[in-house]
Amino acid sequence: MPTTLVVGGGLIGTAVAWRLAQRGQHVTVVAGDPGQAASGVAAGMLAPLTESAFTETALLALNLDSLRRWETFAEELERVSGLPSGLHRTPTLSVAGGTDDAARLRDLGRWLDDRGHPCRWLTSRELRGAEPLLGPSVRGGLLVERDWSCDNRRLWTALRVAAERLGVRTVTGTVLAVEHEDGRATGVRTEDGQLLAADEVVIASGAWAGGHGLPFELPVRPVKGQVLRLSAGRLPRLAHTVRAFTQGSEVYLVPRSDGEVVVGATVEEQGFDARVTAGGVYELLRDARQVVPVTAEYELSECRVGWRPATPDNAPVLGPTPLAGLTVGVGMYRNGVLLTPLVADVLAGWVDDAHLEPVATPFTLERFAS
Ligand SMILES: Cc1cc2nc3c(=O)[nH]c(=O)nc-3n(C[C@H](O)[C@H](O)[C@H](O)COP(=O)(O)OP(=O)(O)OC[C@H]3O[C@@H](n4cnc5c(N)ncnc54)[C@H](O)[C@@H]3O)c2cc1C
Numbered sequence: 001m002p003t004t005l006v007v008g009g010g011l012i013g014t015a016v017a018w019r020l021a022q023r024g025q026h027v028t029v030v031a032g033d034p035g036q037a038a039s040g041v042a043a044g045m046l047a048p049l050t051e052s053a054f055t056e057t058a059l060l061a062l063n064l065d066s067l068r069r070w071e072t073f074a075e076e077l078e079r080v081s082g083l084p085s086g087l088h089r090t091p092t093l094s095v096a097g098g099t100d101d102a103a104r105l106r107d108l109g110r111w112l113d114d115r116g117h118p119c120r121w122l123t124s125r126e127l128r129g130a131e132p133l134l135g136p137s138v139r140g141g142l143l144v145e146r147d148w149s150c151d152n153r154r155l156w157t158a159l160r161v162a163a164e165r166l167g168v169r170t171v172t173g174t175v176l177a178v179e180h181e182d183g184r185a186t187g188v189r190t191e192d193g194q195l196l197a198a199d200e201v202v203i204a205s206g207a208w209a210g211g212h213g214l215p216f217e218l219p220v221r222p223v224k225g226q227v228l229r230l231s232a233g234r235l236p237r238l239a240h241t242v243r244a245f246t247q248g249s250e251v252y253l254v255p256r257s258d259g260e261v262v263v264g265a266t267v268e269e270q271g272f273d274a275r276v277t278a279g280g281v282y283e284l285l286r287d288a289r290q291v292v293p294v295t296a297e298y299e300l301s302e303c304r305v306g307w308r309p310a311t312p313d314n315a316p317v318l319g320p321t322p323l324a325g326l327t328v329g330v331g332m333y334r335n336g337v338l339l340t341p342l343v344a345d346v347l348a349g350w351v352d353d354a355h356l357e358p359v360a361t362p363f364t365l366e367r368f369a370s
């Protein structure tokens with residue numbers, strides 16, 4: 001039976017491990033502190049359309065492909081784990097706080113329309129009809145039916161259980177280096193001096209992926225995000241994910257089924273700075289209150305920092321590397337929850353069958369070679 005070591009036990013590492021075990025592989029996940037993983041901090045939007053940028057058409061296609069896999073992925077995961085996947089099929093309202101913000105959103109709507117993804121423009125009155133908790137400052141916005149969300153913490157738990165049921169073993173530890181010989185990866189060396197051998201190694205270590213002493217550059221850096229969790233308690237609850245542009249800055253509010261609302265997020269080039277700052281929290285709460293005033297009455301239950309794994313072109317790095325037997329699934333940046341089903345399928349197909357799905361070919365490491 002082929003043996004595979006997966007470095008990193010976040011959503012990506014766990015989902016890849018599960019898919020590989022389904023193919024009959026003997027899989028071990030080597031994972032550092034789960035409390036640091038972006039997978040437990042993220043807001044969980046599955047938002048290929050409202051996340052898209054005008055220049056990123058290839059990434060939009062990849063993100064949409066992953067969204068198409070979500071329903072069957074979630075159904076299968078729920079069946080085998082016996083747990084909720086966290087998927088919420090609630091639409092997103094992308095709303096504008098000012099005239100400039102509205103112009104920008106209308107541009108995005110037209111751009112998406114031109115690519116076959118029509119979004120409806122709603123006036124402020126129509127928006128408040130759909131989502132009565134929106135405040136009076138909202139000028140109008142897009143209703144995006146297929147930008148959903150997922151409770152990423154539930155998803156992660158279900159994936160761990162599904163992987164364990166198929167025999168995936170987890171070793172707690174920090175990988176210092178990937179061992180290799182004659183151009184082929186042979187295993188990993190951990191901080192406590194263990195040498196773990198394997199036929200294949202998969203790097204899924206999120207924002208830390210650039211630091212495994214590899215004989216080539218893996219251009220991944222951490223982008224800090226501060227994020228808050230509020231509890232509605234007995235107060236009225238949001239029905240939609242709301243993303244709001246107010247005077248150029250963006251805030252999003254993602255409701256969970258239990259009344260929690262995730263409010264995010266700052267975007268900071270601060271390396272692995274772990275501080276929750278007064279300014280970061282203040283701005284998120286201020287913007288959230290402006291868009292959905294009742295949030296000021298909610299309980300503030302959590303303030304966290306996470307690190308998005310970013311690359312120079314904001315797109316992931318998937319598949320082969322210059323070392324035979326070493327595969328990467330890193331750089332998911334702002335879309336790692338959304339991309340989980342696709343990346344798990346793509347990497348399992350590559351590691352187990354040497355088949356790289358065509359949708360992933362623009363996203364290999366080779367694109368940075370020049
Ligand atoms: C504030 C914020 C909001 C976000 N919101 C969204 C969203 O709404 N929608 C969305 O799709 N995405 C979102 N993301 C992005 C998403 O969280 C990430 O892209 C995704 O979680 C990355 O998953 P991962 O498994 O690659 O990395 P991680 O979840 O970071 O996991 C990496 C794992 O590798 C381990 N590790 C690291 N180094 C080593 C080592 N040397 N040895 C062993 N193990 C190691 C870590 O301990 C960790 O377990 C958000 C991210 C942040 C920070």
